[in-house]
Amino acid sequence: VAVETLVYEGKAKRLYSTDSDQVLLMEYKNSLTAFNALKKGEFEGKGQINCEISTLLFRELKKNHVSSHWLETVPPNKMRVLRTKIIPLEVVVRNRIAGSLAKKFKLHDGDLLQKPLVEFYFKDDALADPFVSNEQIECFGWATREEIRQLQTMALQINQILIQVFHQCRLNLVDFKVEFGRLTSGEIVLSDEISPDSMRVWDAATGERYDKDRFRLDLGDVKTGYNEILQRLKLALGGLQ
Amino acid sequence: VAVETLVYEGKAKRLYSTDSDQVLLMEYKNSLTAFNALKKGEFEGKGQINCEISTLLFRELKKNHVSSHWLETVPPNKMRVLRTKIIPLEVVVRNRIAGSLAKKFKLHDGDLLQKPLVEFYFKDDALADPFVSNEQIECFGWATREEIRQLQTMALQINQILIQVFHQCRLNLVDFKVEFGRLTSGEIVLSDEISPDSMRVWDAATGERYDKDRFRLDLGDVKTGYNEILQRLKLALGGLQ
Numbered sequence: 001v002a003v004e005t006l007v008y009e010g011k012a013k014r015l016y017s018t019d020s021d022q023v024l025l026m027e028y029k030n031s032l033t034a035f036n037a038l039k040k041g042e043f044e045g046k047g048q049i050n051c052e053i054s055t056l057l058f059r060e061l062k063k064n065h066v067s068s069h070w071l072e073t074v075p076p077n078k079m080r081v082l083r084t085k086i087i088p089l090e091v092v093v094r095n096r097i098a099g100s101l102a103k104k105f106k107l108h109d110g111d112l113l114q115k116p117l118v119e120f121y122f123k124d125d126a127l128a129d130p131f132v133s134n135e136q137i138e139c140f141g142w143a144t145r146e147e148i149r150q151l152q153t154m155a156l157q158i159n160q161i162l163i164q165v166f167h168q169c170r171l172n173l174v175d176f177k178v179e180f181g182r183l184t185s186g187e188i189v190l191s192d193e194i195s196p197d198s199m200r201v202w203d204a205a206t207g208e209r210y211d212k213d214r215f216r217l218d219l220g221d222v223k224t225g226y227n228e229i230l231q232r233l234k235l236a237l238g239g240l241q
Numbered sequence: 242v243a244v245e246t247l248v249y250e251g252k253a254k255r256l257y258s259t260d261s262d263q264v265l266l267m268e269y270k271n272s273l274t275a276f277n278a279l280k281k282g283e284f285e286g287k288g289q290i291n292c293e294i295s296t297l298l299f300r301e302l303k304k305n306h307v308s309s310h311w312l313e314t315v316p317p318n319k320m321r322v323l324r325t326k327i328i329p330l331e332v333v334v335r336n337r338i339a340g341s342l343a344k345k346f347k348l349h350d351g352d353l354l355q356k357p358l359v360e361f362y363f364k365d366d367a368l369a370d371p372f373v374s375n376e377q378i379e380c381f382g383w384a385t386r387e388e389i390r391q392l393q394t395m396a397l398q399i400n401q402i403l404i405q406v407f408h409q410c411r412l413n414l415v416d417f418k419v420e421f422g423r424l425t426s427g428e429i430v431l432s433d434e435i436s437p438d439s440m441r442v443w444d445a446a447t448g449e450r451y452d453k454d455r456f457r458l459d460l461g462d463v464k465t466g467y468n469e470i471l472q473r474l475k476l477a478l479g480g481l482q
Contacts, residue, residue, distance in 0.1 A: 136358065
């Protein structure tokens with residue numbers, strides 16, 4: 001194995017080069033941030049938990065024919081992924097009203113939407129990731145109209161699969177954020193991660209929140225919440241092997 | 242003529258009932274506001290100038306087969322309009338970067354867009370008229386997908402006509418906001434007003450601003466700017482008769 005060189009460090013992950021041009025090693029860090037990095041925290045084992053949850057979900061999506069950058073997981077907290085050119089959009093899928101949507105329209109947290117809502121945010125920390133319309137995305141050249149349609153379709157497919165998975169775990173998938181990247185072939189694949197950092201999952205019976213809102217809103221021990229999601233997923237999906 | 246009863250008072254206009262169920266009398270006020278009504282002002286003759294500009298533009302749009310609520314003007318500052326059920330969206334068309342778009346993406350004021358950009362804002366003072374996507378409009382039932390397409394098409398048509406009109410006046414149409422309403426037949430028509438309150442028009446040679454930005458940003462006498470637009474339009478379009 002060639003020497004691994006750090007090629008990118010983000011708020012919750014590091015990316016390293018590997019012996020293959022097409023492959024990167026993604027390391028999940030123990031840190032977490034909220035409110036455009038104004039609030040910072042970390043806990044021991046967070047990187048491992050998120051890596052394991054992402055692994056289970058990427059694997060389940062793959063079984064359901066959703067292509068992602070995930071190749072294999074290198075325990076405890078790394079995964080080998082395909083190198084992609086990231087599309088600079090955060091793609092949010094909402095099943096229920098929560099977070100910024102509740103705030104923007106003064107709506108009631110937890111209310112079900114008639115059908116899933118896909119939203120795009122332009123990935124730019126300096127601009128605080130502004131909400132953008134399809135027309136703006138096209139106008140500024142971040143994706144073509146055809147690509148936007150493909151992102152919406154893929155996001156809704158992923159949502160349907162994840163809803164099922166979490167349903168088996170007696171969890172409601174309230175919303176989540178995904179990112180997509182282009183392979184050198186031009187194919188668009190799911191990229192980044194899918195973890196409690198980037199989703200809201202509530203206990204189906206009690207409404208207890210197990211995701212990053214625990215950290216954002218100081219709702220209880222964060223590790224306990226993340227671990228609850230992981231243990232339920234393992235039970236439903238049969239562990240990492 | 243039946244007694245006219247005030248049925249609505251907004252920031253810059255009043256609406257009165259008439260002897261016909263289908264017709265309202267719209268009065269242009271001398272007041273103007275900015276920044277979600279945090280900044281307030283007024284000047285003598287403003288209502289009349291805006292009514293005359295709106296008249297000239299509605300008339301020109303009608304010649305070009307764009308239906309609006311405008312029936313006839315009652316000088317100095319009123320017009321008879323068709324009663325519509327307003328669609329709660331501000332439809333913005335931008336030809337150049339300015340105002341909130343420049344701020345949102347930290348872009349250069351005045352830069353030309355590759356093609357006109359249509360944006361929707363949800364009309365709600367308490368929410369400060371948030372920017373919304375087509376998906377949100379559909380999701381919350383403010384308009385159907387087909388209606389959104391129609392609004393976009395009509396807004397772009399209006400833009401092409403207005404660009405030509407202002408070009409004859411040696412003015413650049415930077416952006417504008419329009420509203421639409423549904424007639425009892427269900428037909429969607431241009432509603433509200435088209436005036437310097439709701440558009441940016443800059444001198445084509447010098448870039449001098451003649452619109453509400455003079456008021457927003459204290460760029461010079463507001464009445465002088467509004468009157469400049471009116472006089473140039475009268476010269477190009479042949480007055481109110």
